Amino acid sequence: MKKIILALSFFTLLMSCSKEDNAPEIETEKPVDFYAVGGGYPVSGNTRAVLWKNGEPTYLTDGTYEAFAYSVCVNQGNTYVVGFENGQAKYWKNGVVQNLGTQTADYFTKVQVVNNKVYILGIVGTQIKLWEDGVPTNINGITGSFPYPCDFKVVGNDKYVLIHSDHKANLWKNGVNTVLTSGTIPDTTRDLCVVDNNVYVLAEETDNGIKKIKYWKNGVVNYVNNPSYNVYASHIDVNNNNVYIGGKLDNKAYYWKNGQATLVGLSTGSSYNYGIKVVGNNVYTVNSDNGKVKFMKNTTQVFIDNVSAVADPNECFVVYK
Template identity: 30%
Template sequence: MKFIVCAKSVLLLAVLLVFNSCNDDDSSTASPSITGFSPTEGTEGTIVTINGKNFSTVTSENIVKFNGTEATVTAATATALTVTVPIGTTTGKITIQLGTQTITSLNDFVYIPSVYVAGQEYNGTNGVAKYWKNGIPTSLTDETKESTATSIFVAGSDIYVAGNESNGSKTIAKYWKNGAVVNLTDGSNAAYVESIFVAGNDVYVAGYESNGSRSVAKYWKNGAAVELTDGTQNAKATSIFVAGNDVYVAGRESNGTNAAAKYWKNGMGVNLSDGLVANSIFVAGSDVYVAGYEYNETDYLAKYWKNGTARYLNDAYSATSIFVAGSDVYVAGYQHKGSVTTCKYWKNEVSVNIYSSSSGGGLSSIFVIGSDVYVAGSELAGDYYAAKYWKNGNAVSLTDGTSHAGATAIYVK
């Protein structure tokens, strides 16, 4: 009898151990889940709280991605993660990987691109080079001498702005990386830059510099100058684009009588038929697009060239900027009729009016991301021109119109 009681006790103990072991296994393999997140939209750098259950309390064990781009987790509990929206993401689902398990949010996080605009604003004494990120201005100089920002490019978390600043007698060509200045010329001769492009670790800036009697078209790669013309005729480089190992620069060079539009590929010049000025260049695959204008003895005509073949843009006056997205070609510019200037862009040669004015103004730059079209420029606001950009035709003012200002370039990411 005593043996039977002991046997029953041993059996009961074994059952309890198995039961407890099962409970322990269930706890250790409990599946995580996402119940929601807030906010549901934002730009890069936005702090998002992801709610759910069974997250790891060790931040590094929660691998969070926004539409495939990994985010930084700054705090973690079993029911909530605090993360930062990463640079380079797009609209899409949030995923969390915990060990071998990956869970996905039910809804998309809507990514709002950041808008960067370069330009100038008058401070009462001088024009001041500056840029705006999502409407927040940053001055690039001490504001004591005339300066302007002409072009902007964003690579990763780095903001590059090209521009010019007076030294009191001459203009110095330069660029700024995250606000730190890099002088491209020494100020002994007047020099100007109009375009900047970043490819990998290399910074390319296009412009021109006086040789004492003529302006020489050139670009700088990481501060080292590459001359595109020999200095016997006036020439200017206005736009630069890098595709793979190839460097494309748009501009113009005098033929002894008139200015002639052209571009250079790796230093070799390509003349553009009937062109006067080439303002902007874009390369898509093997196709080279250049925007500019010509003069036909009575008027200026906006046009763009694709691989050297010209396309006219209605009766427009000038094409200032070009952007290619997929099979669509976008060109910004303006048109004069009588005393009225109409600022517009064209998508595949179909015009979209932004605004019309008898007081001037203009569009200087265009950028397309997804289905959204951004153009930057200036418009009269009371007594002064205001720097603005337009998203799908809707204006966003960068300055309040209490002093002259203008936007010269736009970049969206």
């Protein structure tokens, strides 16, 4: 009899373990911090450089002079922001402006931290420079009269810099510049993404008043199938071989995933998607929506800046907490 009871007990335990092993696991989504930068427009006075964290604005300048923040990067708990104030480049770390000594510039446009080194892209006159911990490298070989430093990426030992110059997209890599367009059809160069040794460059093409969003992947052009010619692009991100593009379509904020448009502008007024970041399975966008800065997760608003009278974001950054 004891053998029968023991056998039944073992069978019950075995079935119990089997049920637990086969039970579906409920994945808990990791919380994130959602950053953005741009400019805040008070009721009166000058535009101030702004850093948002989870919808809450921190003003990096006091409004004495015109200022704007262009780029943000968060690394190991430190927040890096670059932009300009009063016609001079500014760099803030954790909200405190950093003394660059003799390393001055007209403005900084992008910041990235790689292996504890701070890289900043900017321009002095017409000379584009990439600083590595304060040491500048001249980005030479760019044709055209009015170069603009759009973006850069540091990946391993490779440095990529994207420049817009005289309606042409220039991709500089480790000292060698490649012009992606002939210039016969004007392009507006926007953004750069490098993933798994693939290089993506985002631009808008304007041909006889017809505007199209396009991107190059390793030098091969791809067009976004937009249903209207009233389109604008801002940023590009790539995740799991899916290409995401933020921008505007018919005065509404949208993002495109592999060419498929998704509306993220909520108000009845005009809106613009100024930043996009894909983390996990979620698409985060920051929009200027009828004068308010709104922070979206997929198609749901998660934060809004109700402090600033009017504000324009320029870029977003999302990290796990």
